[in-house]
Each structure stands twice: as C-alpha cells, then as structure tokens.
Amino acid sequence: MKRHLLSIADLDRxxxxxxxxxxxSFSEVTxxxxxxxxxxxxxxxxxxxxxxxxxTRISFETAAKRLSTDxxxxxxxxxxxxxxxxxxxxxxxxxxxGIDAIVVRHQSAGAPHRIAQWVxxxxxxxxxxxxxxxxxxxxxxxxxxxxRGNDLSGLRVAIVGDIKYSRVxxxxxxxxxxxxxxxxxxxxxxxxxxxxxxxxxxxTTDLDAALDDVDVVMLLRIQRERQRDAVFPSLREYTSxxxxxxxxxxxxxxxxxxxxxxxxxxxxxxxxxxxDSPASVITEQVSNGxxxxxxxxxxxxxxxxxxxxxxxx
Amino acid sequence: MNxxxxxxxxxxxxxxxxxxxxxxxxxxIVEVGPDLPVDGARELDAGGCVVAPGLVxxxxxxxxxxxxxxxxxxxxxxxAALGGFTAVQAMPNTVPPLDDAAVxxxxxxxxxxxxxxxVVAGCITKGxxxxxxxxxxxxxxxxxxxxxxxxxxVGDSRxxxxxxxxxxxxxxxxxxxxxxxxxxxxxxxMHEGEWSSRLGIPGRPAEAESIVVARDLDxxxxxxxxxxxxxxSTAGAVGLVRAAKAEGxxxxxxxxxxxxxxxxxECASFDPVFKMNPPLRGTADVDAVRSGLVDGTxxxxxxxxxxxxxxxxxxxxxxxxxxxxxxxTSLAVALTELVHPGVCSLTHAxxxxxxxxxxxxxxxxxxxxxxxxARAHLCVIDPxxxxxxxxxxxASRSKNTPWTGRKLTGRVRHTMFDGEPVVVDGExxx
Numbered sequence: 001m002k003r004h005l006l007s008i009a010d011l012d013r014x015x016x017x018x019x020x021x022x023x024x025s026f027s028e029v030t031x032x033x034x035x036x037x038x039x040x041x042x043x044x045x046x047x048x049x050x051x052x053x054x055x056t057r058i059s060f061e062t063a064a065k066r067l068s069t070d071x072x073x074x075x076x077x078x079x080x081x082x083x084x085x086x087x088x089x090x091x092x093x094x095x096x097x098g099i100d101a102i103v104v105r106h107q108s109a110g111a112p113h114r115i116a117q118w119v120x121x122x123x124x125x126x127x128x129x130x131x132x133x134x135x136x137x138x139x140x141x142x143x144x145x146x147x148r149g150n151d152l153s154g155l156r157v158a159i160v161g162d163i164k165y166s167r168v169x170x171x172x173x174x175x176x177x178x179x180x181x182x183x184x185x186x187x188x189x190x191x192x193x194x195x196x197x198x199x200x201x202x203x204t205t206d207l208d209a210a211l212d213d214v215d216v217v218m219l220l221r222i223q224r225e226r227q228r229d230a231v232f233p234s235l236r237e238y239t240s241x242x243x244x245x246x247x248x249x250x251x252x253x254x255x256x257x258x259x260x261x262x263x264x265x266x267x268x269x270x271x272x273x274x275x276d277s278p279a280s281v282i283t284e285q286v287s288n289g290x291x292x293x294x295x296x297x298x299x300x301x302x303x304x305x306x307x308x309x310x311x312x313x
Numbered sequence: 314m315n316x317x318x319x320x321x322x323x324x325x326x327x328x329x330x331x332x333x334x335x336x337x338x339x340x341x342i343v344e345v346g347p348d349l350p351v352d353g354a355r356e357l358d359a360g361g362c363v364v365a366p367g368l369v370x371x372x373x374x375x376x377x378x379x380x381x382x383x384x385x386x387x388x389x390x391x392x393a394a395l396g397g398f399t400a401v402q403a404m405p406n407t408v409p410p411l412d413d414a415a416v417x418x419x420x421x422x423x424x425x426x427x428x429x430x431x432v433v434a435g436c437i438t439k440g441x442x443x444x445x446x447x448x449x450x451x452x453x454x455x456x457x458x459x460x461x462x463x464x465x466x467v468g469d470s471r472x473x474x475x476x477x478x479x480x481x482x483x484x485x486x487x488x489x490x491x492x493x494x495x496x497x498x499x500x501x502x503m504h505e506g507e508w509s510s511r512l513g514i515p516g517r518p519a520e521a522e523s524i525v526v527a528r529d530l531d532x533x534x535x536x537x538x539x540x541x542x543x544x545x546s547t548a549g550a551v552g553l554v555r556a557a558k559a560e561g562x563x564x565x566x567x568x569x570x571x572x573x574x575x576x577x578x579e580c581a582s583f584d585p586v587f588k589m590n591p592p593l594r595g596t597a598d599v600d601a602v603r604s605g606l607v608d609g610t611x612x613x614x615x616x617x618x619x620x621x622x623x624x625x626x627x628x629x630x631x632x633x634x635x636x637x638x639x640x641x642t643s644l645a646v647a648l649t650e651l652v653h654p655g656v657c658s659l660t661h662a663x664x665x666x667x668x669x670x671x672x673x674x675x676x677x678x679x680x681x682x683x684x685x686x687a688r689a690h691l692c693v694i695d696p697x698x699x700x701x702x703x704x705x706x707x708a709s710r711s712k713n714t715p716w717t718g719r720k721l722t723g724r725v726r727h728t729m730f731d732g733e734p735v736v737v738d739g740e741x742x743x
Contacts, residue, residue: 009511088627108629109513110583129631130513170513193510194518 004116004123005296007132008174016178020142022295029066030291040067043301046094048074049105055262056126060103063293087111088118095119100301122300130165136261137171139292141179143285144216147257153180158210160186160242161220161269164193168261169220173201186210188242190231207242211252218259219244219269239268249274257281315355317734322359322693325660326366326681327668335364337689340732344685357727357734359693365663366681367399367690367730368644369671372543372567372615377423379408384620384710390427391708392640394735397692397725400430400671400679406463412436412447414455421456428735428743432676434459437476437488441465444472446479453483458675461489461543464590466525468495473529477536485675487539490529492550493591497521502631504577504592512581514631517592523549530557533564541673542566544617546591548601555610565673567613570646571637571715573602585626585633586715606665607657613670616643620711638714641707648696648723693727700724708741
C-alpha cells in the first residue's frame with residue numbers, strides 16, 4: 001500500500017481486499033452507541049474541496065471524526081483561492097500548519113497526483129475531474145461484498161450512463177475488475193470513452209439486452225449540461241433508451257441489486273419507484289462510504305499498524 | 314578582431330561532407346579546406362566534430378513582449394546559440410501580438426543584440442482572433458515572410474481563403490497553420506485515445522488536424538499560395554501532405570522532436586510538462602511523423618520552444634498552459650532518436666534543422682553551404698558527447714523541459730553567429 005490513495009489503478013487485488021476487510025471492522029464501530037474510536041487521535045485531516053460536494057465531504061468528515069482526528073475544512077469559495085492563489089501555494093500553506101492528510105476534490109484530472117508530489121502529507125483523492133473517485137469504487141465493491149459475499153468473481157455488473165465523463169465509472173471498473181466481476185458498460189456511443197483499450201469490460205449501446213441476466217445495475221448521474229454539448233438529444237429520449245424505468249426494472253432478476261453513487265436525478269436515469277424499491281442499496285452505499293473512508297484514513301495514517309496488511313509506507 | 318580557424322572537423326552541408334578547416338574573417342567565411350595555416354588566427358578545436366551551417370528553428374516563442382517572466386529575446390537567443398541555432402523565427406503570440414508593423418519593428422530592434430539571428434512571423438488576422446486580416450502587406454514590408462495565427466488555428470474557411478488569396482501577391486510569403494479544428498479540440502487537453510480515456514482528460518482528436526490540413530490544401534490548390542503545416546503530428550495529416558507534394562502543391566511541413574519521440578502515454582504522470590498543442594500522440598502517429606521526416610514529406614524540424622514560468626506550469630494538467638522548451642535539446646534529440654539509430658542520415662537531419670527551414674522561411678544567409686564568401690553562421694557538433702538534461706542548467710528563463718533526466722547523445726561544442734563565437738566549448742560567451 002502506498003502513502004496516498006490517488007487511484008484504484010495504483011492498487012492490486014491484495015490492497016483492495018485488505019482495505020475492505022479493514023472497513024468491515026470499522027463498520028462494527030459505526031454500529032456502536034458511541035461510534036467513535038481514538039485510533040487517530042492527534043492526527044489532522046484537511047478537507048480541500050474545489051468542487052461542490054456535500055455527500056463526499058460529509059462522509060469523509062464523519063469518517064475522520066469517528067477516528068478522533070481533527071478535521072479542518074478549507075473552503076475554496078471564501079478563501080485565498082478566490083484571491084488567485086495557486087493550488088501549489090494553497091497546499092504548501094496548508095501543510096505548513098502541520099497536517100497529516102489532505103482529502104482533495106478537484107475539477108481537474110490528476111490534481112491529487114500533483115499535490116502528492118508537492119507535500120509530505122498523505123493525499124486522498126475524493127474525486128478528480130473525470131479521472132477517478134477511488135473511495136467510491138471501494139465503497140461500491142464493499143457494498144456488493146456485503147450482499148453477495150466476498151467472492152465477486154463472475155458477478156455480472158452493468159454500469160449504465162455517462163461513462164465517458166464519470167470518475168465513478170473509472171474507479172468502479174478498476175475495483176470490480178480487480179475482484180473478478182464481469183463488467184459491461186452501457187451507454188449511447190457519445191457517452192462511451194473513445195478507447196477502451198486495457199479496460200476489463202464489455203460494452204453495449206443496448207440497455208435492454210444488457211439487463212437480461214445481470215446481477216447488479218449501477219446507474220450513473222446524467223449531467224443535464226451534456227444535452228447542450230450535443231451528446232444526446234433530450235433527457236426524455238435518454239430516459240426512454242437508457243433510464244432504469246419501472247418497466248425495465250420489472251424484467252430484472254428477483255435478487256438484482258440497484259446502485260447509484262448519488263446524487264440521483266429521479267425520473268431520468270432511475271425511476272423514483274426503482275430507487276425506493278427493495279432492490280435498491282443506494283442508502284447502504286452511503287452508510288458503507290463512512291466505514292470505507294475510515295479504513296482508508298486509518299490505513300494511510302496509522303503508521304505501521306499492520307491491520308490492513310503490507311508495509312504502510 | 315583576429316581571424317578564427319575551426320580546426321579538424323568534418324564539414325557537412327547541403328553539398329555533402331568533407332574533412333576541412335574553416336577560416337573566418339570578420340563575419341565571413343574566407344576559406345574552407347584541409348590543414349589551413351594558423352597565421353595568428355584563434356583556433357577552435359573541432360576534432361571529432363561535425364561543422365555544419367548554423368541551425369535554423371522556424372518555430373520559437375521568445376515571449377517578448379509581454380511574457381518576459383518566461384523568456385526574453387536575450388535568454389531565448391542564448392538558449393538558441395547553445396542549441397546550435399544561428400537563426401530563429403519568433404512566433405507572433407506575444408502580448409501584444411505581432412499583428413502590427415510597429416510591434417514587429419520593436420521586436421527586431423530589441424533582437425539586434427541577440428546571440429542569434431531573429432526573424433519574426435506575423436499574424437494572419439488582427440489580434441489572432443481569426444476574423445479580420447492583419448496588415449499583411451505592411452508586415453511583409455518590415456520583413457515578415459511567414460504568416461500564422463500561431464496556437465490559434467484559423468478555423469473560418471472564408472477567412473483562410475482570403476488570407477491565401479491576399480498573401481499570394483506577396484512574393485515568397487507563406488501561410489503557416491496550427492492545424493487543429495477549434496470546435497473539435499475545444500476543451501481538450503491531450504490526444505484523444507487510449508490514454509485520455511483512461512485518465513479522464515478531455516481529448517483533442519487526431520482528425521482535428523487532418524480536417525484542417527485537407528481544407529487548407531483545397532484552398533492552396535485554388536489560390537496557389539505557399540502553405541506550411543506547423544508541428545505536424547498525425548498520420549492522417551502526413552499522408553495528406555505527402556499526396557499534396559506528389560501533386561506539386563507548394564506545401565511544406567515541420568515536426569517537433571517531441572512529436573517524433575514522445576507519446577501520449579507520458580501524460581499518465583499528470584505532469585503538465587508533457588502538455589502541448591497539438592498534443593503528444595500515439596505510437597502510430599509518432600511512427601508516421603518519423604516516416605514523413607525520412608522520406609522528405611516533412612521538410613523541417615522545429616522545436617516549438619514554448620517557455621512557461623514555473624508558477625504557470627506547476628498546476629494541474631488541465632489548467633496548465635501547453636508547450637515545452639526545445640531550443641537546447643532539439644539537435645540532441647534528433648541525433649539520439651534519428652541519426653544514431655540509423656533512422657536517417659546525419660546530412661538529412663541537418664537539412665531538416667538548417668537549410669530546409671531556412672528556405673521555407675526565406676531566411677537569407679543562413680543554412681549554408683559552408684563555403685568562402687558565405688556569412689559565418691556555423692555550429693560545431695560533437696555527435697558522440699553524452700549528456701543528461703538538467704532543467705536548472707538550461708539557459709532559458711523557464712524550466713519546462715520534458716527531457717529532464719534523459720541522456721542524450723550529441724551536443725553543440727561551438728556556435729558562430731555572424732563570425733562571433735557566441736558559444737565556445739559548450740559555454741555561452743555572453
């Protein structure tokens with residue numbers, strides 16, 4: 001395991017499994033009356049979000065607080081960034097205050113990788129441009145293991161929607177691939193990446209065919225702005241061809257799992273009835289996010305405590 | 314000033330190669346031949362070296378005026394001299410842009426004390442905005458021969474047609490295009506393909522280049538104006554230029570060392586030092602650019618030397634400006650990647666670095682041949698010297714080289730600019 005969590009692409013199967021096992025033990029903590037352990041007392045975690053994100057930010061903060069770290073919020077809107085400070089100066093300033101980890105969300109792919117080259121603190125990628133969202137990838141496979149057991153090999157997973165611009169899709173594909181799942185990507189051609197060279201997936205543009213025998217359906221949030229960029233003609237057409245409608249959901253296997261990283265566009269990529277149906281594990285994804293992020297923070301910051309296996313640094 | 318004798322080298326120019334000393338008096342070459350007498354001249358050792366016409370780089374961003382924190386004419390010309398160049402063409406994307414004869418004159422004035430010759434490319438359109446023609450005639454009258462909107466492709470076909478038509482009345486003028494269709498590359502930061510897909514970085518497709526080159530060639534066919542493709546980077550565009558040359562159209566092309574050496578896989582580091590426009594491409598495109606250089610489809614090697622101050626380049630990939638340094642590494646990369654592995658001959662590579670670009674941009678007195686009566690623009694190259702690129706030791710004011718830590722084979726020993734030894738034993742003399 002590395003000093004940072006920048007992308008799932010940096011991890012191997014053993015790394016992922018170790019983090020998921022660690023998350024299991026923290027999941028138990030989150031069930032307690034007082035869901036807090038002193039594991040990282042005295043450590044300082046800064047959350048540095050250049051993009052609006054309520055859920056990921058709160059999830060990381062909750063995870064950090066349950067491990068007894070001190071959490072600092074660097075709010076981009078009101079601070080030096082709006083005065084023109086560069087990312088480099090911002091992170092050097094933050095680091096000079098004596099911190100252990102930076103959780104960063106940034107609109108540009110690779111920004112966390114750049115930060116990791118500039119500072120000694122651990123860097124955790126909370127989403128970078130259209131590149132990766134590694135903790136989302138981890139919490140998605142964690143959620144699947146909770147429902148389907150630890151062996152995900154051969155599990156048929158359809159990821160549907162805005163694959164091309166989705167950091168969630170990239171992390172999910174890699175995490176599912178490491179654990180042996182059978183991933184198919186479903187999207188209109190304009191929302192598939194130009195090249196899938198090296199991706200452990202199959203692709204189709206036909207959602208109905210893709211759903212035939214599928215065990216898991218992961219929907220991705222559709223960005224309404226894409227319509228203006230001539231990516232699809234209308235939201236109505238998108239829903240009719242690529243939305244998980246009630247009719248489509250009715251044809252799925254009885255034990256299918258429906259997932260969505262949130263925030264959902266109800267009635268567009270997923271029907272409200274489907275999001276609220278027993279097949280939906282969307283709320284569990286959110287809960288599991290806290291345990292998984294606790295595992296990541298602990299693994300990176302606990303320094304040599306070998307629960308997660310392997311060398312810490 | 315004493316005469317100078319460049320002693321013991323192998324002279325290579327457009328006429329061939331021979332072992333000969335070169336005697337320089339004032340700013341002229343006065344004698345070329347074996348075992349020239351000393352006669353009180355200063356001797357510069359060229360043992361084991363190639364003595365070539367000074368190199369010529371027709372795509373260089375000197376950043377003056379407007380971006381002097383990144384480079385100046387002085388620092389850029391020093392970098393050029395250290396790279397063996399005795400003439401460079403400054404690109405017009407300065408602030409203000411070179412779309413006005415007075416601005417061009419002021420750049421040429423400031424370049425009088427430079428360590429190499431500086432010619433200036435002028436804008437095709439006012440403000441490089443792609444709408445109204447710049448005063449091409451006035452620019453021509455102050456010496457501009459190459460017109461280009463530099464990093465901004467002229468996307469409007471009607472404007473481009475007018476530019477070709479208008480320039481065809483200016484003897485020797487050439488329209489040079491950064492060929493990337495603006496709509497197709499809008500918002501893109503790297504070559505669109507396997508790596509952009511994997512990295513989630515918005516792409517700039519190869520077709521953006523071939524579409525523009527195909528359109529421009531149609532307009533060349535109609536207007537007869539000379540046309541030059543800046544930093545060609547795709548198999549598609551190389552194929553189009555090859556066919557156009559076979560047809561007899563007045564078209565030339567250049568390629569950068571990075572485009573015949575590096576691929577888009579470098580972007581996986583997210584280090585913006587590998588970001589440029591057109592972007593680093595895939596292996597098939599790199600191979601096509603090499604083939605184009607070898608068979609003469611691509612006439613010249615140009616560096617697209619694009620200095621950026623550290624604070625502008627030390628950013629996330631998508632936010633950093635495109636461009637990389639090149640003047641001090643161009644020759645060495647060409648020798649290391651093309652000549653030493655036998656991809657092309659030394660003479661062919663030197664042609665691409667010297668006399669062919671000099672002819673494209675009509676830079677008089679540069680590009681050889683090395684003979685009595687010619688201006689003394691020379692570079693003396695130690696082709697086997699192995700060195701490692703260290704950005705802190707480059708003369709450029711900026712450090713954004715993609716070659717950091719690379720071992721290159723071949724280095725400039727001496728550079729003579731107009732008879733002045735501006736570089737001796739690898740050190741700039743001023």
